[in-house]
């Protein structure tokens with residue numbers, strides 16, 4: 286098992302891909318496992334009267350343990366890239382202040398989740414990029430990739446840029462910011478999963494507006510936990526309607542009246558998997574199919590590649 290890091294830098298293949306959603310899930314996931322977590326959005330643009338909304342969302346997931354000035358030391362009004370937004374106010378981006386805030390948070394917490402702005406090569410000053418900021422904070426990066434067309438190129442480019450800068454990559458989390466996928470997008474996503482293999486460490490399924498996942502979909506947070514076996518079983522059947530999905534693991538829940546099942550099978554599966562320290566979840570779209578997934582912790586050297 287890898288030693289626990291002091292934090293991670295959540296970057297994306299683009300802006301609007303789901304970094305904040307993934308960061309919040311990660312913060313909640315860690316807190317549920319007893320880790321004392323701090324959150325940071327060091328540079329936020331598009332900040333209006335309501336304050337830095339990403340930073341506030343992260344701080345809320347962390348239980349608001351820190352002053353907002355440390356969570357978000359650099360805020361700019363223009364909804365543009367950080368250097369552009371800073372120039373519009375005649376200001377510079379002072380990465381020293383980011384480092385000082387991060388140091389305070391790192392001192393207070395076991396782990397700090399830092400959300401970058403945009404993607405890795407977004408400028409973070411005259412000569413620095415977001416990748417440089419991750420290096421200055423000595424943090425490994427978690428890459429959030431959206432699921433739809435274009436993602437293979439963006440994700441591989443991001444991985445290549447991270448490698449060229451000697452950034453430590455924890456893995457890629459696939460997000461669904463554009464909701465349910467079309468059939469071609471589903472095929473495309475399969476190709477992304479194949480191209481990335483074990484580098485995919487999690488996936489946040491399409492969520493209803495404003496919803497937070499009520500289950501954890503991280504497959505293998507290697508640096509955070511031991512080896513995990515992940516099993517996914519897919520069909521291309523009729524799918525499960527969204528109103529049923531949150532309840533299918535409930536005891537005695539059957540989808541249609543008159544159906545023969547007693548609604549205990551999935552309930553028992555969930556109990557067994559969780560009793561062994563694993564997680565079980567389902568991703569489904571009506572008319573497209575369903576994927577059941579579960580993870581189980583593997584002890585010793587027996588862990589093989591994630592099964593798909």
Ligand SMILES: Nc1ncnc2c1ncn2[C@@H]1O[C@H](COP(=O)(O)OP(=O)(O)OP(=O)(O)O)[C@@H](O)[C@H]1O
Nearest residue numbers: 300301302303304305306403461462489490491492
């Ligand atoms: N799995 C998902 N299902 C449905 N909507 C999602 C999902 N992930 C993200 N979204 C939505 O997509 C939008 C962008 O997500 P988010 O704000 O997390 O992106 P971001 O990468 O943090 O953006 P920014 O670059 O502005 O910080 C939000 O409205 C969010 O609610």
Ligand SMILES: [Mg+2]
Nearest residue numbers: 304305339400
């Ligand atoms: Mg964000």
